[in-house]
Amino acid sequence: MEKPVISGKTKVCGVIGDPIEHSMSPVMHNAAFAELGLDYVYVAFHVKPEGLEQAISGLRGFNIEGLNVTIPHKIAVMALLDEIDPLAEQIGAVNTITNREGYLKGYNTDASGFLETLTEQGTDPAGKQAVVMGAGGAARAVCFSLARSGARLAILNRREELDWAVKLAREVSATFGGEIPAMELNEANLAKVTDGAEIVVNTTSVGMIPRADSTPLPTRYLAGKPVVFDIVYNPEVTRLRREAAAAGCVAIGGLDMLVRQGAIAFEMWTGQKPPEAIMKREALRVLEGK
């Protein structure tokens, strides 16, 4: 890949977060710009919470083309934008911003990235029974996109007080209707809700490096589950994904979702579809420390 020339015409996109140095987005987007010969550059900005407002003003001031937003700004940034896409509004989090002559619009491409990856692997969630483990930021995007597509949900979360799972279940059923059970993530409840489940999604950090030997779902609950989606991408193949594949499930990993959410943002900014295989290859190179 040729090193891009940065000139007076080069357009700028980027990502803000705190911390930000481990973001995969710069390598994915810059590889895609280079492959398509687009005169763009994508940079990571370390923005602390107290600097968020100035950073968003700077987006307008510097006429930056587009921005990704990551932890801890996905919620706080919403109040600083001109318009929020309805799905991002429901989820309550924005991870992508477009800038059209100073008019900033926020989207949630995590949600569309999840759903498109699922459907591309041959699963239409409409009418299916889905179990979501976890109730944090990623779970919100997953639950709202599943419910919007007509899936029936159950949500399990570690916290005993169940605040997050109950709150999320209430919000999703207030928007889309239906009873959504919210329970503690434990063996007894897993046994209950995974019986008959057609889609199981892990949105917790269980199985992520450095705890790659752990899994949120003991192997005995995998039998007869058509689809298991682990949104963890580090390692690329988690223990859950490996065991799900061995149990005969369609086992989907988080890297495809990561690439897809980036690809959706890329298209919003440039009007072009990026080469996702190249984005994935570059993300893997970073993950594997090469």
Ligand code: ATR
């Ligand atoms: P993200 O944006 O990736 O969703 P998050 O909002 O911090 O990150 O949410 C992390 C999720 O992983 C939460 O559901 C969390 O459960 P708690 O609400 O109980 O904290 C879940 N999680 C993290 N570590 C976990 C563990 N060891 N066992 C089970 N769930 C865990």
